[in-house]
Amino acid sequence: MLIVAERINSSRKSVARAIEIRDAAFIQNEASAQAQVGADYIDVNAGAFVGRELECLRWAVEAVQEAVDLPLSIDSPDPAVIEGVLPLVNRPPMINSITLEPARLNRILPLAAGHGARVIGLCQSEGRMAESADDKLRLAGQLVESVTKAGFRLDDLYIDPLVYPLATHPGSAMAAMEAIDRIMREFRGVHTICGLTNISYGLPERKLLNRTFLATAISRGLDAVILDPTDNLLFSALKAGLAVAARDDYCMDYIAAFRAGRLA
Amino acid sequence: MSDILQQIKDAVITRRRAEIQGLVEAAINEGIDPNTIIDNGLIAAMDVVGRQFSDSEIFVPEMLVSALTMKMGLDVVKPLLLKKGDSRSRGTIMMATVKGDMHDIGKNIVIMMLEGAGFQVVDLGVDLTVEKLMEQIEAIKPDLVGLSALLTTTMPEMRRSIQVLKEKGLKGKVKVMVGGAPVSASFAEEIGADGYGADAAEAVGLARRLIAAGEG
Numbered sequence: 001m002l003i004v005a006e007r008i009n010s011s012r013k014s015v016a017r018a019i020e021i022r023d024a025a026f027i028q029n030e031a032s033a034q035a036q037v038g039a040d041y042i043d044v045n046a047g048a049f050v051g052r053e054l055e056c057l058r059w060a061v062e063a064v065q066e067a068v069d070l071p072l073s074i075d076s077p078d079p080a081v082i083e084g085v086l087p088l089v090n091r092p093p094m095i096n097s098i099t100l101e102p103a104r105l106n107r108i109l110p111l112a113a114g115h116g117a118r119v120i121g122l123c124q125s126e127g128r129m130a131e132s133a134d135d136k137l138r139l140a141g142q143l144v145e146s147v148t149k150a151g152f153r154l155d156d157l158y159i160d161p162l163v164y165p166l167a168t169h170p171g172s173a174m175a176a177m178e179a180i181d182r183i184m185r186e187f188r189g190v191h192t193i194c195g196l197t198n199i200s201y202g203l204p205e206r207k208l209l210n211r212t213f214l215a216t217a218i219s220r221g222l223d224a225v226i227l228d229p230t231d232n233l234l235f236s237a238l239k240a241g242l243a244v245a246a247r248d249d250y251c252m253d254y255i256a257a258f259r260a261g262r263l264a
Numbered sequence: 265m266s267d268i269l270q271q272i273k274d275a276v277i278t279r280r281r282a283e284i285q286g287l288v289e290a291a292i293n294e295g296i297d298p299n300t301i302i303d304n305g306l307i308a309a310m311d312v313v314g315r316q317f318s319d320s321e322i323f324v325p326e327m328l329v330s331a332l333t334m335k336m337g338l339d340v341v342k343p344l345l346l347k348k349g350d351s352r353s354r355g356t357i358m359m360a361t362v363k364g365d366m367h368d369i370g371k372n373i374v375i376m377m378l379e380g381a382g383f384q385v386v387d388l389g390v391d392l393t394v395e396k397l398m399e400q401i402e403a404i405k406p407d408l409v410g411l412s413a414l415l416t417t418t419m420p421e422m423r424r425s426i427q428v429l430k431e432k433g434l435k436g437k438v439k440v441m442v443g444g445a446p447v448s449a450s451f452a453e454e455i456g457a458d459g460y461g462a463d464a465a466e467a468v469g470l471a472r473r474l475i476a477a478g479e480g
Contacts (some may be wrong), residue, residue, distance in 0.1 A: 011446075048446065050416045077417050127391045129366045167324035168369050201369070202324025 001242060002158075002191070002224035004073045004094060005039035008060065010048035019046055019056050027060055028067035035068040037229045037262070041094050042068060045075035054084045061088050073120075073226075079107035092116035096226075097160065100125035100142055109150040118156040120193055121147065123179070129162055131169070136161045136179035137186070144187050154189035158224050163194055166209070167202030173213055177220045184221035193224035196234075210234065215241035232264040239263065268294055269305045272337060276309030277316075279329040281336060288340040298344040302382065306334050306341075310380035314465030324373065327464070331376040353384050355407040355475040358400060360388035362421035367414035370444060370464075374410065377464040378471060394421070394428050401429075401438055407475045410467065411457075413444040422447070423455040430456070439474045443467060 007030050010016045018026035031042050042064055046056035053076060061072060065088075073094040074085050082095060095112045097120040098104055112119050121143040123130040130136040140159045147157045161179040164172035180192045199213045200206035211234055214225060218241035229235055235257070243254040257263050268291045275284045291301050313330040316322045357378055361371050368390045378385050386404055388397070401409065413419050422442050429435045439458040442451075452460035458474055461467030 047416045050419060050446075053416070077415065124366060127366070165324070165369060168328065168372070204323060 001218070001238065001247075002040045002193070003038055003229055003238075004041045004043050004096070004193070004224065004226045005034035005229050006043050006195070006226050007034055007228050007230070008043060008064065009045040009075070010056070011045070016048050019049070019060055022059060024063040024066070027063045031064045031067045031070075034229055035070050037235065039070060039229050041073040042070050043073035043075050043094075043096060043226065047076060053078065054081045057081060057085050058088060061085055065090050074117075077104065079104060079111070082108055083111050086111055086115045086117070089115065092118070094158070095119045097122050098143075100139060100146070102126070105146055109147065109152075113151050118158065119147065119152070120158045120160055122160045123162050130179075131164065131172070131175065133175045133178035133182065136175065137182050140179070140183045140187065140190075144190060154187060155191070158191040158193040159183055159187075160194050161192065163196075163198045163213075165201035165203075166199055173199055173216070177217060180217055180222050181220040184223075191224050192222050193226065194222065195226040207231070207233065211237035214238060215244070218242055218247070219245045232262055236263045266291075266294070266296065269296065269301065272301065272305035273309040273312070276306060276330055276334045276337065277312050279326065279333055281329070281333050284333050284337045285340050288337045292341065292344065298341045301341050302338065306337050307380065307382050310334050310377065311468075313380075314377055314468055318463055318465040328373070328376060331380050334380050354382045355471075355478075356384040356386065356404065357408045357410060357471060357475075358386045358388060358404060358406040359410045359412070360392040360397065361390040361412045361414075362418050362425065363391055363393045364421060365413050365415050365418035366390045367412070367444075370414065371410075371412040374412070374443065374461070374464045374467045377468050378410075381468045381472070383471060383475075394425050397425055398428060398432060398434075401434060406438060407478055408439045408441060408471055410441050410443065410471075412442075413447060416446045419444075419446060419451065422457070426456045439478060441467065441470055441474065 008015055010019055034042060044060050044064055046053050046060055049056040071091040071093050072089055073096045074082055075096040076082055095117050098108050099122045123136045123139040125139055130139045143159055161176045163176045166173060183192055196210040196214055200209035215237045227234055239254045239257045242248040243251045248254055272287045275287055313327055317327045359371055359375050361368055375385050375387055388400055411422050411425060413422055426440055441459040441461060442457045443461045449460045459470045461470045
């Protein structure tokens with residue numbers, strides 16, 4: 001299970017403030033804390049800084065790389081920002097994210113290929129975001145085609161089926177589950193990834209829903225996730241989900257997490 | 265207030281979908297004016313629901329089911345208004361998510377609440393170009409346009425929309441309100457929008473003020 005650690009996101013007030021005042025220690029603490037508890041990629045986002053996103057993201061990327069040896073997830077929809085940040089990265093990064101919109105797809109893919117990056121592809125095309133499982137599968141097929149044509153291996157593509165809030169789209173979790181299951185079967189070798197916070201928008205005890213969604217999605221084949229690995233309850237659900245789905249040989253990881261005091 | 269109006273109001277607030285249509289029929293049979301049923305029953309209820317939502321007393325699905333209940337009641341009483349030739353409208357509002365942005369959940373919640381407040385709402389969907397927006401403004405001539413953006417990268421489209429509106433001499437003739445997670449009151453002011461709503465209930469209050477000011 002690949003973990004993209006999400007805490008360094010400028011939509012969080014404390015992170016935005018740290019970026020604003022160039023508080024490298026704060027950002028580096030966030031990076032190290034996530035690296036210590038199982039992050040595979042450290043996501044870095046400066047999207048809140050309209051008009052200054054590139055300079056802010058460049059600063060944050062350099063700060064994070066001074067603190068941890070992990071690869072980064074460059075979190076921006078803007079090709080110009082991605083282009084400006086890529087030359088700074090020390091390790092092949094994840095690009096978070098591309099869609100099927102030609103403006104994003106055609107500019108970002110060549111940049112990503114040039115840096116050996118992997119990409120997160122959203123099931124979203126011009127004018128629409130996929131809602132039904134059939135829609136998601138169709139757009140996933142188009143992502144697979146575009147990305148392989150651009151010279152990537154399927155192993156470099158992480159497909160995000162998109163998840164809508166249960167509060168407004170009651171069938172959204174099950175549509176995502178079905179899509180994950182079908183994508184993993186039909187495009188062998190590709191990955192599926194998603195964030196967990198959308199699902200619970202507008203509902204109480206959001207973290208409970210996020211955890212339940214994660215464990216269920218793991219049972220359907222989800223093999224990457226964007227989350228906060230320092231959240232022990234969430235991390236526990238992840239480890240338990242993998243064990244239940246027979247994706248943890250002899251439950252060794254589950255037991256190791258217990259010994260490390262990570263199972264809440 | 266008459267007992268039956270209070271019951272209609274309570275039914276919407278407590279989301280009793282099975283009962284609402286019977287209650288509205290009962291009110292009609294009592295001879296209560298359809299506009300009174302709408303104003304003092306259905307819309308009054310949605311004002312309470314909006315306030316409850318703003319105060320975090322209820323959750324999104326509860327608000328949506330109240331709006332659904334309100335609409336079911338409205339369906340019963342609306343034919344009577346048409347029969348009377350009373351097409352009294354509280355104003356027409358056009359809603360859209362700006363170009364490059366596909367997010368519609370927040371916008372759709374605002375639409376439900378605006379409809380709940382009795383406005384005529386035209387939903388232009390998502391990813392709307394400025395050109396298309398102008399075309400629709402000239403065709404529909406709304407009192408108010410609501411623009412939504414959930415991405416920081418698409419917020420500049422709001423600015424552009426208002427600029428083009430100015431260039432076309434339509435600024436002032438049609439008011440513009442903006443909203444969406446990354447949008448703020450200061451951003452709204454900076455780009456020359458007529459108002460900003462932080463949530464669906466605020467958007468309803470704002471729409472009332474802007475449209476009333478336009479009439480005055």
